[in-house]
Amino acid sequence: MMNILAAKNYKAIVVYPEAVLWEPNQRPQQLLKELAKCGYLCFFCETSVGPFSLREAEPNLFIVQGEKYLLSVLRSQSVIVLCSWLVQMAWADFLPHKTLWYDVLDQLEFLSLFDDQMEQKHNQIVKQADIVTYSAMALKRYVTDRSDAVLLPNAARIEDFLSPAESVPEDLAPIVATGSPIIGYFGAVEEWFATNLVEGLAAKRPDWQFVILGNIGIDETKLQAPNIHLLGMKPYRLLAQYGQYFHVAIIPFLVNDLTDCISPVKFFEYASLGLPIVSTPISEMMPYQADWVLAATEIDGFETAIMEGLKPEIANKAKEAGRILASRNQWAARVDLVEKRLMSKPAVWQAFANHDSSGKIAVMATTFLDFEGDKFYSGGAERYLIDLSQLFEQKGYSITIYQYGNYAWIRRFRGVDIVSLSRGGQHAKELSIGAVKVYSRLFHEQTAERSILNVYSAFFNAWPYEKGSSSIGIIHGVAWDNPASRYQDGSSFWEMNRRFIEGAKLCGSLVSVDNNSANWFQTVDYSLRDKIKVIANYVDPSEFYPSSDHEKPKDRIVILYPRRLYHARGLQLVLQVIDEILIKYPQADFHFCGQGDPDDIRMVKMKMNRWPGRIKCYALPFDQMAEAYHQADISLIPTLYSEGTSLSCLEAMSCGNAVIATRVGGLSDLVIHDYNGLLIEPHAHALKEAIADLIDNPSKRALFKYRAQTVSQSFSKQSWVRQWSKLIDSVLHEKQDLRIVSEKSLLIEIYLSNYPQNEGIGKTIIRLLNEGHLLYVKLKNISAAGRLSSFGRLQWMGWIETSHSAPDLVISDVTSHADLPCTVQALFNEEGELEWM
Numbered sequence: 001m002m003n004i005l006a007a008k009n010y011k012a013i014v015v016y017p018e019a020v021l022w023e024p025n026q027r028p029q030q031l032l033k034e035l036a037k038c039g040y041l042c043f044f045c046e047t048s049v050g051p052f053s054l055r056e057a058e059p060n061l062f063i064v065q066g067e068k069y070l071l072s073v074l075r076s077q078s079v080i081v082l083c084s085w086l087v088q089m090a091w092a093d094f095l096p097h098k099t100l101w102y103d104v105l106d107q108l109e110f111l112s113l114f115d116d117q118m119e120q121k122h123n124q125i126v127k128q129a130d131i132v133t134y135s136a137m138a139l140k141r142y143v144t145d146r147s148d149a150v151l152l153p154n155a156a157r158i159e160d161f162l163s164p165a166e167s168v169p170e171d172l173a174p175i176v177a178t179g180s181p182i183i184g185y186f187g188a189v190e191e192w193f194a195t196n197l198v199e200g201l202a203a204k205r206p207d208w209q210f211v212i213l214g215n216i217g218i219d220e221t222k223l224q225a226p227n228i229h230l231l232g233m234k235p236y237r238l239l240a241q242y243g244q245y246f247h248v249a250i251i252p253f254l255v256n257d258l259t260d261c262i263s264p265v266k267f268f269e270y271a272s273l274g275l276p277i278v279s280t281p282i283s284e285m286m287p288y289q290a291d292w293v294l295a296a297t298e299i300d301g302f303e304t305a306i307m308e309g310l311k312p313e314i315a316n317k318a319k320e321a322g323r324i325l326a327s328r329n330q331w332a333a334r335v336d337l338v339e340k341r342l343m344s345k346p347a348v349w350q351a352f353a354n355h356d357s358s359g360k361i362a363v364m365a366t367t368f369l370d371f372e373g374d375k376f377y378s379g380g381a382e383r384y385l386i387d388l389s390q391l392f393e394q395k396g397y398s399i400t401i402y403q404y405g406n407y408a409w410i411r412r413f414r415g416v417d418i419v420s421l422s423r424g425g426q427h428a429k430e431l432s433i434g435a436v437k438v439y440s441r442l443f444h445e446q447t448a449e450r451s452i453l454n455v456y457s458a459f460f461n462a463w464p465y466e467k468g469s470s471s472i473g474i475i476h477g478v479a480w481d482n483p484a485s486r487y488q489d490g491s492s493f494w495e496m497n498r499r500f501i502e503g504a505k506l507c508g509s510l511v512s513v514d515n516n517s518a519n520w521f522q523t524v525d526y527s528l529r530d531k532i533k534v535i536a537n538y539v540d541p542s543e544f545y546p547s548s549d550h551e552k553p554k555d556r557i558v559i560l561y562p563r564r565l566y567h568a569r570g571l572q573l574v575l576q577v578i579d580e581i582l583i584k585y586p587q588a589d590f591h592f593c594g595q596g597d598p599d600d601i602r603m604v605k606m607k608m609n610r611w612p613g614r615i616k617c618y619a620l621p622f623d624q625m626a627e628a629y630h631q632a633d634i635s636l637i638p639t640l641y642s643e644g645t646s647l648s649c650l651e652a653m654s655c656g657n658a659v660i661a662t663r664v665g666g667l668s669d670l671v672i673h674d675y676n677g678l679l680i681e682p683h684a685h686a687l688k689e690a691i692a693d694l695i696d697n698p699s700k701r702a703l704f705k706y707r708a709q710t711v712s713q714s715f716s717k718q719s720w721v722r723q724w725s726k727l728i729d730s731v732l733h734e735k736q737d738l739r740i741v742s743e744k745s746l747l748i749e750i751y752l753s754n755y756p757q758n759e760g761i762g763k764t765i766i767r768l769l770n771e772g773h774l775l776y777v778k779l780k781n782i783s784a785a786g787r788l789s790s791f792g793r794l795q796w797m798g799w800i801e802t803s804h805s806a807p808d809l810v811i812s813d814v815t816s817h818a819d820l821p822c823t824v825q826a827l828f829n830e831e832g833e834l835e836w837m
Contacts, residue, residue, distance in 0.1 A: 001054065001073045002449030006358040010041035010060060011770050012351040014080045017088040018045045018067050022057070024187065024214065025236035026265055027105055027135065027154055028084055031338075034157070034331040036061035038339070039770075040080075043070060045091075067091055076423045076445040078350045078791050080342075083129075086114075086121050096424025097408065097791055099348040101338070102129035103152070104139050107261040130348045131341050136263045136284050150341060153284070155329045156268035164240035171231050172211065176245050180209045180227075181310055184246030184275075186239055186266045187214045189230075192259050194252040194280065195222040200299040201306075202228045208306070213242055243273045248309040251279035252302070260284070272326040274319035276309030278302060288325070292318035343762035346755065352769040353794035355410060355419055355446070359741030361392050361399040362451035364443045364461045368401050368418050369804075371428045373409040376804065378595060378622050379564055380647040381476050384537070385457055389416045391721055395728060397453075398741050402446065404428035404439050408791045412747050412774060413804040421446065436499065440465045452740060453732060459510060460503035470731060473507030475517045475532075477644025477665045482568070497524075504528055509731060511724075513537045513644040514666025533727060536669060537645040538720035539654040539712055543623070546656030546709055547630040551702065557588045557695055560632035560657065562625065563648045565596025565604060565617075570638030570662065570682070575603060577688040582611055585695050592617040593628040629655035633701065634694055637661035640682050645669050650715050653677070653708035658701045660690045670715070676707035745772045749807040749822065751799060753780050753814050760832015761813070769793055776803060780819075 014035050016028050022044060025033075032042040041060050045067035052066035064070060071094050078097040083089060084105050092098060102125050108114055126132055126145050133152040134143055143149040168176050175182060189195075189212060202210050202225040212223070215233045223230060234242060243249070249270035253259040260283040267285065270277050279285045281295040289295055292314050294305040308314055342348050368382050369375060376382065389399040393415075405420025406427045412418070421442040422428075428435065444465040447454060452470070456462045459473025460480075480500050487493040494501070501524055504510060510532040512518045521528045559581070563569050578590055592604050592615070601617065608615045620628055629635065635652035643665030650670060652659050659677035661667040673679035678693065680686040694701045748768060756762065756777075768775060774793045779786065782798045790796045800821065811834065812824045826834045 001070065004041075004062065005073065005077075005356075006450040008041050008060060009039075011039045011766075012041070012080055013074065013077055013354070014040045014042045014082060015070065015074065016042075016044050016082045016084075017091040018047050019085040019088055020047060022046050022063050023235055024233055028082060028103075029236075030155070030157060030265070030331045031082065031103075031335065032061055033058060034335040037332075038335055045070065071095075072445060076442055077354050080348075080351050083125070086118050086125070089121065089125065097350060099131070099342075099351045100125070100129040101131045101133070102126065104132070104134040104142050105136075105263075107139070107258050108142055110258050110261075130345055131338065133338070136261050138257075138261045138283055148341075150337060152334050152337065153329070154263040154265045154268060155331045155334050156265075156272045156326045157331050158272045158323065158326045160237070161240045161243070161269060161272035161326075164244040167241075168245065169238070169242055172242055172245060175209050175211060175229055178209060180207055181247040182209045182211055182245055183248050183250055183306060184211045184243060185213065185250050185252070186243070186269060187264075188217055189214055189223070190217040192253050192256075192262075193218065194254050197252050197280075197299060197302060198228065198250075199223055199225060201302055204299060204303060211242070211246070213239070239269065240273065243270070243275065246273070246275055247315070248306050249273070249275040249277050250302075250306070251277065251282070251285065253280050253282050255280050255282055255297070268326055268329050271318075271322035271329075274322040276314050276318040277322075278305040278309055290321065292321055340759060343766055344757070344759040346762065347789065349762060349765055349769070350789070350791035350794050352766050353775075353792035355400075355417070355792045356450070356772075357400060357447045358450040359398070360451055361397050361453045361455060362443075362447040363388075363399060363401045363455045363457055364421075364440075365401055365403045365457045366428075366431070366461065368403050369411060369413070371404060371406045371420075373405060373411045373418070373420060374802065376413065378619070380537070380644075381457060383622050383647060384474075384476070386414060386416070387538075387717070387720075388455075388724070389414075391724055392728070395725065396740065398744070400451075402443050404431075404435075407788045410774060410790075410793060410795060411804050415744065415805065417774065418804075419446075433499070437464060453728075456503075456507060459507055460500045462506045463499045463503035464506070466503075466506040469508035471506075471508045472727070472731060473504065473510045475504075475510060475512040475514075475521075475644070477514055477642060478517050478520055479642045481641045481665075483641070501525065507531070509533065509727065511535050511727065514669050516666050516668070517644065533723075535720060535723045535727070536666075536715055537647050537650060538715050538717040539647070539650040540717040541654055541713065544626050544629065544651045544654040546705075550630070550656045550705065553698070554633070555587065557585070557634065558632045559588060559590050559634045559636060559691060560628060560652070561590070561592045561636050561638075562594065562628055562632075562652060563637070563646075564594045565592060565600045567600075568640055568642050570636070570640050570687075571596070571600055571603075573638045573640070573682070573684050573687050574636060575607060576684040577691065578607055578615070579610075580688060581691055581695075582614055584692070588614075588695060590615045591628065591632065593620060593625070595619050625651060626655060629657055632657050633705075634658045634660065634691065636687070636691075637667060638680075638682070638687055639664045639667060641665075643667055645715070650712055654712040656705045656709045658694050658704040659708055660687065660694070670711070672711075676711045677704050745774055745793075746808040747774050747776070747803075747805055748809045748811065749776045749778060749803065751778050751780075751810070751812040751814060751820055751824070755779060755786075756813075758828070758832045760830075761828055762832070764828070764832055764834060765794070776807070 036042045043062050043064050045064045048065040057063050080099045081092045082101045084103045132143050132146045132149040210228045212230050213234050263284045276292045278294045296302045296305040392399045400417045402419045402421050405422040409420045421439050454471040456473040459475050512534045518532045518534050565571050604617045635657040637649045639662050645666040661671045662682040663679050671677040671679045678690045680690050776795050776797050778797045778799050780799050786796050810822050810824050811826045813828045826836050829835050
């Protein structure tokens with residue numbers, strides 16, 4: 001089923017949950033057939049107690065036995081659920097992002113299991129459903145709470161009845177051979193079928209042959225006569241082959257509350273065959289009365305009406321008039337009406353906005369942006385992914401980054417789509433084991449069998465669902481050494497580190513940015529050494545290079561902390577020693593360049609207030625970080641835990657800074673103590689002594705600056721690109737028939753002054769979504785709830801909300817653009833179509 005989602009092109013996904021068998025084809029089946037024909041991917045869940053099966057009945061229309069297996073495939077998608085039976089909601093309720101189409105097609109009291117509780121459920125669904133339709137006027141009383149409910153009568157698929165086969169079906173041939181008039185019926189024979197009427201007719205007119213095609217759900221002895229032929233249920237595709245031999249078609253229903261609620265599908269199918277029709281006077285048939293559509297009651301009346309229908313002039317009239325009527329009542333027109341309703345309801349546009357991972361590289365991370373999709377974490381792991389995405393794109397691949405989130409947002413950042421994994425309201429506030437498993441499952445549901453390669457940054461995000469060999473896990477250093485690492489025995493060690501050890505085993509290949517991590521895993525599972533490749537972090541010397549005057553003595557010595565302001569990176573160590581250093585060395589200043597949480601920034605600002613002018617705190621975009629290093633003489637990398645081969649350390653070295661680093665993680669791969677820097681114990685006293693040593697010894701500081709810049713050349717970005725390219729080629733070359741998607745969709749911003757009600761705007765937005773574009777629909781006034789209704793490639797935002805990338809196209813319904821933050825390229829006209837400016 002995942003392969004189907006990857007292989008098919010479709011507008012949206014439609015599911016009809018278990019209710020009935022596929023045959024005979026009735027209203028739900030016909031609606032799905034027409035939707036599939038219109039470009040929707042449709043799943044009809046057939047009632048079955050057998051094993052799972054899946055078959056394609058028509059292009060884009062699949063019959064599923066075992067609806068539960070669809071849940072893991074569709075739970076993370078936005079799906080249109082067609083529900084005509086209340087019990088179907090038991091399945092539909094598992095889908096958090098569904099468009100509910102409630103179709104009332106029968107008298108509710110007739111349905112099995114209907115009781116007061118079910119009536120309450122019906123009333124609830126009527127109020128909550130996105131679209132409500134009903135098949136007969138008598139059913140309107142069930143949807144009075146919805147003024148927008150749509151009368152959607154049954155119809156025909158006329159092309160199925162225009163060219164029947166020439167051969168006579170084997171079981172019909174003896175009946176045709178009698179030369180007698182054939183009175184025919186399609187459909188089930190249940191309690192609403194007027195058996196006394198048909199049996200009485202057969203007894204009175206032994207010269208007529210009565211052919212009944214359908215399942216018999218009553219006592220067959222009620223229809224026993226030599227000229228009554230119960231041929232059983234026939235596949236829908238054979239109905240025309242039988243029906244072409246009918247002379248008159250009948251609808252012999254009892255007239256009661258139940259049948260008055262029925263719009264007979266068979267009526268339109270009979271008309272498609274050009275047959276004269278005789279029916280009992282049920283409500284839905286009365287508007288169609290004509291000289292070839294006759295209503296009658298009782299045996300004598302039915303006999304007279306059939307005799308009328310057998311007249312050649314009536315038969316000829318039916319051939320023409322019937323097909324005209326059928327052509328005006330086709331399922332295509334019914335579906336067109338439903339599509340118009342979809343277009344007019346913004347809440348259901350999300351069904352057309354599913355994000356497709358097919359043919360792309362899928363990267364899973366915990367964070368890239370914050371959990372709301374607003375703030376970029378300009379850390380080493382995020383910068384690593386930006387460079388990795390550029391490498392993939394240079395090789396012809398498109399990359400998507402998936403991360404934890406608090407709702408179903410997508411943001412485009414520097415040409416890369418960042419997708420929140422949240423579906424149905426998951427929040428990433430607490431990264432418990434339960435939350436980790438949920439987000440891992442959500443990634444699997446959104447990418448399995450569709451992405452051509454999964455990359456886990458960090459590798460442990462592969463746990464516990466990654467199963468394929470075509471995956472790469474990135475080890476950004478030993479990120480699991482922290483103050484909680486205290487084990488009493490092997491069992492506690494294993495349970496604490498299970499996610500990391502098993503996550504490594506699940507990945508097909510592992511890239512470690514440092515030797516420390518590779519060695520850690522080799523001590524735990526020696527066989528893991530075979531799948532680990534050390535590709536150290538890197539620096540681009542064309543971006544990070546010494547300033548022109550870096551060798552000249554300066555009046556002031558700038559000590560730089562160039563990384564995120566938080567405990568793991570050693571912020572507290574620096575704050576512990578900063579007063580003593582500033583007191584002892586009046587020529588020294590401290591710069592803190594990085595982002596941080598409010599509490600950490602507040603601690604830095606307290607120091608700033610104490611030392612005005614001598615401490616600075618600021619943040620720079622990562623592509624401007626060289627400016628901070630150019631101002632500095634000494635860079636501090638005082639990591640306490642969770643470190644690989646630090647990008648900050650490499651950048652500082654490449655810019656000719658003297659570096660002081662702790663011996664934690666992969667920093668020992670970069671700094672050789674007392675050669676190109678100082679490698680210290682992770683303690684405040686050691687940091688204070690190291691800073692003093694470099695301030696007191698200008699010649700040592702100058703030597704370290706030179707050697708640091710020289711050593712950094714061994715960690716060039718060019719080497720990193722070469723090693724990664726070789727790994728990517730080796731992983732992907734074995735995959736056959738890759739469907740590689742490299743083209744980019746447009747990022748389109750749509751500025752609206754009010755919540756859209758125009759069907760035309762909806763039509764345009766759905767068209768843009770069907771073309772694969774990412775849409776930011778920006779309202780002048782938007783509530784928090786409105787923003788949270790975002791899903792997939794349809795994002796609801798405010799006018800002034802920040803976009804991480806400039807749009808490719810801007811559309812507006814505002815004629816005056818003074819208030820808009822960007823240039824408008826197209827306007828909606830009164831019909832909602834685009835007029836280019």
